[in-house]
Amino acid sequence: MVIPLKSKAFLLFLLLLVLTPIAHADYRDPYLEISKGNVPGHFAIHKYGHNLELATTFETIWDGSDVYTYPTVATLMNLTSTDVDDTNDGAGAWNVTIYGLDANYDQINETVLLNGQTPTPTTLQYLRVYRMYIRRVGATGVNEGIIYLGTGATVAGVPANIYAMIEVGYGQTMMTQYTVPDGYTAYISNFIVTCTANKNFVTHLIVREYNEGWRVLEESSLAGGGYAHITYDPQRIIPERSDIEFQGLVDVVTGSTEINYDLILVKDGYELISDTGGLNVLWLPIIIMGVLVLALAGRRR
Numbered sequence: 480m481v482i483p484l485k486s487k488a489f490l491l492f493l494l495l496l497v498l499t500p501i502a503h504a505d506y507r508d509p510y511l512e513i514s515k516g517n518v519p520g521h522f523a524i525h526k527y528g529h530n531l532e533l534a535t536t537f538e539t540i541w542d543g544s545d546v547y548t549y550p551t552v553a554t555l556m557n558l559t560s561t562d563v564d565d566t567n568d569g570a571g572a573w574n575v576t577i578y579g580l581d582a583n584y585d586q587i588n589e590t591v592l593l594n595g596q597t598p599t600p601t602t603l604q605y606l607r608v609y610r611m612y613i614r615r616v617g618a619t620g621v622n623e624g625i626i627y628l629g630t631g632a633t634v635a636g637v638p639a640n641i642y643a644m645i646e647v648g649y650g651q652t653m654m655t656q657y658t659v660p661d662g663y664t665a666y667i668s669n670f671i672v673t674c675t676a677n678k679n680f681v682t683h684l685i686v687r688e689y690n691e692g693w694r695v696l697e698e699s700s701l702a703g704g705g706y707a708h709i710t711y712d713p714q715r716i717i718p719e720r721s722d723i724e725f726q727g728l729v730d731v732v733t734g735s736t737e738i739n740y741d742l743i744l745v746k747d748g749y750e751l752i753s754d755t756g757g758l759n760v761l762w763l764p765i766i767i768m769g770v771l772v773l774a775l776a777g778r779r780r
Contacts, residue, residue, distance in 0.1 A: 513743060520749030528655035529737040533729045537683065540725040540738045541654035542644050547724065550642060553582035553606040554630060557598035558591045561636040562624025566595045571623035573615040577601065579608040584661035584720045590614060596636035607658040608643045612651035621648045655725040655738045659717055662747045666714035670740035676704040678734045682727040689720035
């Protein structure tokens, strides 16, 4: 039996409609595609930190267990450890990768060799530091001392001014601080607070926009410790060059608080992609092609 051209075109069109969502099913989950690096200009950021010795006055949620002080100008910093085994070819950590921003709030990173308690200078100047983690290690597989990044006089591996640190055995910073790079907008989707049981806690999500003061965007109170999960729909918008951090206090010293949060970083000039309820952009060329094929078949009838 001979199938008319119009019927052939229609069957082809139906086949394309069926196969397209199968071939590109992942695009119906935009967050997965962002994590996979398939969405230009969009980046998934997961931040987390803790304060294991929270006081009765507000402190930053980070490994330093105090109120964090930001650099006022971009500067060279020194990397040190409190343990002599954290050195290149030693038993502990050999090197550390540092992530931060330069004087123009542009993203920078580098990997610096450790030399025990002796300071090793960075090659880049940092205005902000928001993450460090160890890379190569020796026999123990972890950092044996506390690793510091800072400035000023260093005593037994501890600098006078501390801007990032890695606790013994953690291998990575535990700091909630993050600064939105220049040319980007951040969208906070959620955060999770976990606190020691049998104590009362207050936590603040605070933001300082460029050349402005700090303000509280969210306050969470946990009676008797526990857990809280805050979600934003739509997401909270944080402009470029804004500082983000969490602070907390406890009614009776000391308490332990952990914060996890997620944000999507979007480069200027890129529109947000549709969620699953919207029209998948990959359907558009298929629909256009189908319409053209049907139109052509109609003309040749």
